[in-house]
Amino acid sequence: MAEKGIFAGLPWWVKWIAVPALVLVVFGSLITTVLGFVIGLVFKVLLLVALVGGLIFIVKKFTSSSSSKSDW
Template sequence: MGEKGIFAGLPWWVKWIAVPVLVLMVFGSLIMTALGFVIALLFKALLLVALVGGLIFVVRKFTSSSSSKGDW
């Protein structure tokens, strides 16, 4: 059964307003939990990249200033 069969003969606002509102009411907390998880994961990934970049910068700065051997 296709989408046209389910919503055939119903007003447009049922398809575009009532159904999304019902979906948000039923699955709202699940959607917010998933969104929060994804945002937290992206934030932690960016934090990891920044920390690794900072560590590499600090290590290269100290190794180049403390040793006269040059690049390794």
Template sequence: MREIFAGMPWWVKWVAVPVIALVVFGGLIASVLHFVIGLLFKLLVFVALVGGLIYVVRKFKAGSASRSDW
């Protein structure tokens, strides 16, 4: 790979090639990022819902245990 870019100016390696890669693969990169961010958001919502459920169940059990002591 180094032999290919050996005679090229610096801007070809560091500007032109990344820009071409973004143009060609930009849609793929965007869709992968969208999928990963969506998955992380759904995971966060899942964790929040499970945590809320555990909180409600513990509160309910603590409340029913104190009522049964009467």
């Protein structure tokens, strides 16, 4: 196993446990902020799609079922 680079000669746990743990400690709040923003954005997009779909359904139901406006 001829590894080159900064991790050459170090134990496996440094590469696979210690370094990711340090990244999470240093950038943890940034990662959670980005994830929170993305999840919130996806939720808002899905909510918008549901509301627009419901509005279209209601408008089509009341405009195509009767020609008069006495249903309201």
